[in-house]
Amino acid sequence: MGLRESKKIETRRLISDCAARLFQEQGFERTTIAEIAAAARVARKTVTNYFPRKEDLALDQHEEFTAELARVVAEREPGEPPLAALGRAFRTALVTHSPAAGFTGVGFARMVAESPTLGARLRELHERREEALARALADAGGGGGAAEPSGAGDVEEGPGIAARATAAMIAAADRLMFRRIQELTLAGRTDDEIEALLTPEADHVYGMLVAAVGGFPG
Structure with missing residues (x-):
């Protein structure tokens, strides 16, 4: 350099x-x-x-954040289903107390909670995260194992409906876990306590995703 x-x-x-x-x-x-x-x-x-x-001064890792889920899918092990790779990555984020998962500290969590501008920007970043994931799932093969209906994706460029629907469900769970970590942080829980509380909850949500999306080993 x-x-x-x-x-x-x-x-x-x-x-x-x-x-x-x-x-x-x-x-x-x-x-x-x-x-x-x-x-x-x-x-x-x-x-x-x-x-x-x-807003980018407060959320200065936004590019890495929006690309993270898509990157996990793109860089997964050969033959590993996308949802399995995402579940493994989230468990790692829990263990390492990753800021991208929501472990941001009480000062940052309070700042976001008190700012309508930052709240709106964070929602926008989550949406971009979902869109990038949909593209990655489409590249991985038709939305992660779900078959595309006839004519899907023909009207306009971009991922088909199966990839978008799969990404929407995964991203919704991702946002839920992020908010949960932020809420527990503001409630005064330590990172280790949050990890202990979230591990069974994350496993439960992951099981629901497996049942909803289908085509993935649990």
Whole structure:
């Protein structure tokens, strides 16, 4: 990595860290871009060059988040069903207390809960996560084992209805578990306590997905 690229990464991290501190101290809605720029000792335009949307300063891993489920499907072991790979990945996220699963800490969880803007952006990111998953399932083979009805996918480009329906069910479970972790975090539970509570719940939800989607080994 060259010096220029290294400097860009350092500046981006500095801006993100300053924004996170101010958001948690003052609240997302009350914090301005100008205040973040002043805290990071950069120009206001520098902040917007790195983060075009203010929400991206709080949710700065949004690209990785939206691509995660699709990536798990694309990178699964040869012969492994998509749903099995996703279930394994979620169990790993629980054990490692991954922020992408919802383990964000009480400060971040409270900031999102108190901000209508961030709540709307997070819902948008979950929708994009679902859309990326649908494309990955379609690439994996017709929506993960469910047969496409005649003519499905012919009207417009994009995944067929089976891939979209399968992705919708998986994404709904994913959002449910994310919200559950956030709720328990705000209720004062530790990450280890949340993991213990969520493990049987996640297994139950996964079993429901297997029954609903079909075509996957449990």
